Amino acid sequence: MPSTLLTITIGWILALTCAGFLAYWLMAVWFIRLANRSMPRVRAGLDAAEPENGWPRVSIVVPAHNEEQFIDHALTTLRQSRYPALEIIIAADRCTDRTVAIVRRHMDQAGETVRLVEIDECPEGWSGKCHASWSGAKAATGDWLLFADADTTFDSDLVRAAMGIATEYRLDFLSLLGALTSARDFELTDQPVAAMSLMKMYPIHRANRNDRPGRRAFANGQFMLFRKSVYESIGMHEYIRDAILEDLRFARRLNHKGHRMGLVLADEMFRVRMYETAEEFHRGWKRIFIEAANRNIPRLRANVWRLRWLGLAPVLQVAALLLGLLMLPTNAPLALSCLALAAGSIAVQIMALRRAYAMQGTPRSAIWRFPIGCWRVASLFREAVDDLRLNRGIQWASLHYDVQDKKE
Numbered sequence: 556m557p558s559t560l561l562t563i564t565i566g567w568i569l570a571l572t573c574a575g576f577l578a579y580w581l582m583a584v585w586f587i588r589l590a591n592r593s594m595p596r597v598r599a600g601l602d603a604a605e606p607e608n609g610w611p612r613v614s615i616v617v618p619a620h621n622e623e624q625f626i627d628h629a630l631t632t633l634r635q636s637r638y639p640a641l642e643i644i645i646a647a648d649r650c651t652d653r654t655v656a657i658v659r660r661h662m663d664q665a666g667e668t669v670r671l672v673e674i675d676e677c678p679e680g681w682s683g684k685c686h687a688s689w690s691g692a693k694a695a696t697g698d699w700l701l702f703a704d705a706d707t708t709f710d711s712d713l714v715r716a717a718m719g720i721a722t723e724y725r726l727d728f729l730s731l732l733g734a735l736t737s738a739r740d741f742e743l744t745d746q747p748v749a750a751m752s753l754m755k756m757y758p759i760h761r762a763n764r765n766d767r768p769g770r771r772a773f774a775n776g777q778f779m780l781f782r783k784s785v786y787e788s789i790g791m792h793e794y795i796r797d798a799i800l801e802d803l804r805f806a807r808r809l810n811h812k813g814h815r816m817g818l819v820l821a822d823e824m825f826r827v828r829m830y831e832t833a834e835e836f837h838r839g840w841k842r843i844f845i846e847a848a849n850r851n852i853p854r855l856r857a858n859v860w861r862l863r864w865l866g867l868a869p870v871l872q873v874a875a876l877l878l879g880l881l882m883l884p885t886n887a888p889l890a891l892s893c894l895a896l897a898a899g900s901i902a903v904q905i906m907a908l909r910r911a912y913a914m915q916g917t918p919r920s921a922i923w924r925f926p927i928g929c930w931r932v933a934s935l936f937r938e939a940v941d942d943l944r945l946n947r948g949i950q951w952a953s954l955h956y957d958v959q960d961k962k963e
Contacts, residue, residue, distance in 0.1 A: 599720070619645055646687040649677065686796065728774070756848065778821070
């Protein structure tokens with residue numbers, strides 16, 4: 556292939572583009588390593604010594620609205636917990652299915668370990684989940700409160716491990732990132748990209764900066780473990796009763812008050828299912844992105860372009876490889892640059908994605924879907940931008956939120 560000015564120009568563009576991909580994924584590998592080093596996996600908490608006065612009592616509060624599909628499994632796994640001082644409170648919020656009947660069956664089997672709080676109405680201005688969590692917390696007798704979702708799966712040692720981490724690191728609050736279910740197309744294709752985008756906005760190593768400046772507080776509402784006195788001191792769920800994302804609001808509140816917080820990877824000890832359908836995933840993650848970006852259009856728009864750029868990566872990398880091979884006889888230096896940078900960026904990207912997917916519990920065989928997921932999730936960010944720009948607001952559960960762009 557002749558080394559014309561056009562091919563040389565295209566070659567340098569592709570080489571520099573692949574250099575950009577290589578730099579991006581090298582940075583991703585570095586951030587993943589920082590995340591792994593900032594705090595141990597939750598299983599390490601099993602090695603923590605028992606406090607002198609024994610393990611404190613933990614109240615697990617599970618808000619449940621028509622959860623008959625999940626509540627039996629949730630209670631079964633929770634009752635198998637090997638923690639010595641535990642109570643399980645199901646806050647049944649206006650249930651019209653068999654949720655309450657299933658809870659009562661577990662109460663008959665487990666005695667006082669399982670308790671039921673029935674809620675007939677939700678006050679105006681409250682989200683249903685916040686009100687149910689608050690109602691369950693008021694009935695709790697534990698020194699620590701653990702808020703969990705009904706569609707989660709607990710390992711039998713999870714509560715003990717979490718309390719070990721909280722005790723070892725003298726935390727007031729601990730949240731876990733569990734392994735995500737991956738049975739559906741959107742869970743394999745879109746969910747890993749969405750989760751990685753969120754972790755880019757809230758890096759784990761910055762969430763765990765208790766003794767250094769620059770902490771970027773974050774929490775996962777599917778597992779929030781509070782020291783009860785701290786939960787009460789920050790206003791309980793009443794303070795965030797109308798929050799779009801109660802976990803992020805709590806994290807910011809705790810950070811503002813200077814409390815010690817931890818964000819830990821749970822791996823297979825804690826498995827979560829975020830959404831049942833692609834439509835729920837679409838609406839739910841768009842809501843998450845809007846709040847995670849603090850309703851700021853430029854921040855959301857930056858993620859649109861970042862994901863589109865990453866989605867184009869395979870095309871550009873393959874083009875650089877092909878052009879490099881074709882140019883070898885006539886322009887070896889440029890050809891070798893294209894080949895080396897393209898191959899290097901592909902190798903480092905695969906290495907980073909393998910580690911990121913493993914952290915989420917997503918099969919590594921789904922990595923080939925990543926470029927497709929980038930384009931799909933970019934469209935969610937694009938819609939989030941439009942929702943803010945056109946003042947559409949957010950409809951979630953029974954509440955409509957009027958949200959506007961923040962310029963900071």
